[in-house]
Amino acid sequence: MLSHPASGPNPAWQISIIFVLVTTTTIGAVVGTCGYLVPALAIATKDYFQVDAAFIGYQVTLVFGFGGISSLITGGFVARFGPGRIMQMALLVSAAGCLLYSVPNKIVLTLGSIVIGYSYGMTYPSASVLLTRFGNPERLNFLFSFRQASTALGAVVAGLLGPLLAITWGWQGAFYLMAAVSVVAAIMVHRICPFWDDLTDPDASISPPWAGVRIILNNRPLLMICGIGFGFSAVQVGVLAFLVLFLSEEVGFSLTEGGIALSLINLLGAGSRMAWGWQADKLRNSMQVVAVMGLITAATIAGFSFANADWPQWATFATLSLFGVATFGWSGIVMANIAARADPEKMAETVGGALGFMFSGAWVGPSVGSLVLQLTGSYRYVFGFLFITALIAAFLAVRISLQKS
Template identity: 35%
Template sequence: MTTDASVSDRPGEAVSLPWLLAETTIIQALGTAAVLTVPALAPAVALTLGVPSSFVGYQVGLVYLAAMLSSLVGGAVVSRWGPCRTGQTAMALTAAGCLLASIPHLAGMIAGSLAIGLSYGLINPSASDLLQRHSPAHRRNLFFSIKQTGVPIGGIMAGLIGAPMAVAFGWGAVLWAVAATCIVLMLALERGRARLDAHANPATRLLRSAGLGLTTIRSDRSLLILAAASFCFSAIQLCLVAFLVVLLVEELHMGLIEAGMVLAAVQVMGAVGRLLWGHVADRIHSGLAVLTGLAVLMAVVSTTILFVSPQWPLAAVIAAFMLLGLTGVGWNGVYLSEVARLSPLRAVGSVTGTAMFVTFAGVLVGPTLFSSVHNHVGSYIGSYGVLTGLAIIGGCLAAATWRRDRRKTGAADPRPA
């Protein structure tokens, strides 16, 4: 009999759900910490490399360009080698990327960013495969959201731990610490790997399997529109976390450590939001309705931040960014759960990988667009109009998907628990 604590898709092979949630969440946290460490320490890194601090938008774009490419084959890699082995591969690539990026030279940063991006594109297809196979359907949004708390946890690691460590030992030491932790986790994942990867098919053809996800999304307008909405949401999220520290330091005159603490607070709210919105989506039986509502809140808060100035009370500034963290960082778990729900059961990994290609495209375009607007208007705060526009577009797309889904299936999830 299936229980919440121990479930399985294979007779006689129970899988500990708490262990599975811990494994997928930690992998997500470390992958995200690697992605966000450079943006969190942008002023110090830019000084060492001899580039302007706004370079961080292009560095983040490079990371997600690589993530886009690897996500396309992520589901095929999961199918061929198994989700656990894929997670181990992601941790190995993350460690290598951090070590390369710690080299105080622009070439090392470029190579390291590419490796970190390649690893990041593998994380969601592997985790979605595991959670879709082993989590009970009536709590799917919550379990996906628990796993996705790894993203803000990684941001907290980068901001709350990374900034003081960088001040004490240099920013390279932060990347070394992330690399060492990834290696330890990669080795620890070997325990139980054979059971979790039992459904792997070594005969899977990577390119053909990758094409399955693309074909599925192209033929399902609900998935296609939902993925387009995630383009907007991911652009908002990465613009928020990538430019927050440099905005606070250069335009609101905070110290690096204090700004890192604000980034950590924003990420905490993102983690709270992921759990909250996952729970709400399960209670009202509509993740798409939740995503539509979150877009409205993102638009309102982003517009408010356009008027932030050094004369604002510090508490009001922090509250505005924390509220944007609650919404703009809190949407992912519900989104991934909806992608899994709308996907064919045997193609969750491939469809998730393809959907994340579109999501990562938003991350690639968003910070680059934000940097370009900043270079034109000369203000990070003044560039927040970009986020308002993205939120409005994303909300319209999420609402369209919600209407299509209601017409097709009604409010209830038609798939069995």
């Protein structure tokens, strides 16, 4: 049975759920910023290498695709090395990826996308173990939603910082800075590891990458929930991958305005995640909340696909704001549902397997979107694909909602 590493009336502050929540969220935001710099600096990178938009779309695909692979692999290492040590390694890997991505060579840059993606998926199994261990089971939707806000916060920082540094220092400057930040954060995490890794067993067997997937496939409710996560992830990352490019090429936004738009929807997404999670904790069936989000997301994408240079800026920003509020809240609720159904002794493996499905969605969204864009030359067809995907995810949420009622 999992227990706290400190006992008595005054347990160590390092295991306070508030500290654990804020720290894991901050680590996730640092690693997330590194990943979201790729789409945030899409225009600058595209112009530097003289490549088309699809090339950047494939880089985003690699980031989130390898995030899924790393989540599958990392889940099996948590028991032996501890969640704190794994998060520290994620920060160091992220720093290495940023340095590789900043090299002005397309092959090395692509390798950087892979390494950044690998670091991106390493933090989730560890954070899930910590939140489930130290958090209140009745507040899991909120706790996981707060932690998942790190993704949106990372995108906000990338959207604001990336274009600014690209203008002043060149597009590599943002990656140099985040590499340094990641190393400093890794050094700070070292002091926390003894409190988070007290249950680490150096002799624990390392589960194979497919162990978590097998757990998911053998549990129909978990599999359906992962299907929802797959769909929403494809939609969320798919829109973000092409947002700045679409606004620049079709709507007439500048690079800075595109970065502001990217930051706006992610900032609203970060705040709305916690609101959605809080609401989900109040309901007996949190999948009802997810279904509502899916329907709003689909409607918003349908409307945004018709945006053009004739639209007033306020209308574009209003539509994107609604997208940010509706689309980002799913992940914390989905992860909380998975954690609540998982065997506590197999938490990391189960979460890793579930994340494999979700990161696969993050791979499919920009990848299929890039293919559609190459074949049709129109962003409207890309958004059409994402619209259908959002509807399917919403339908699955409705099904689970009805089954639970």
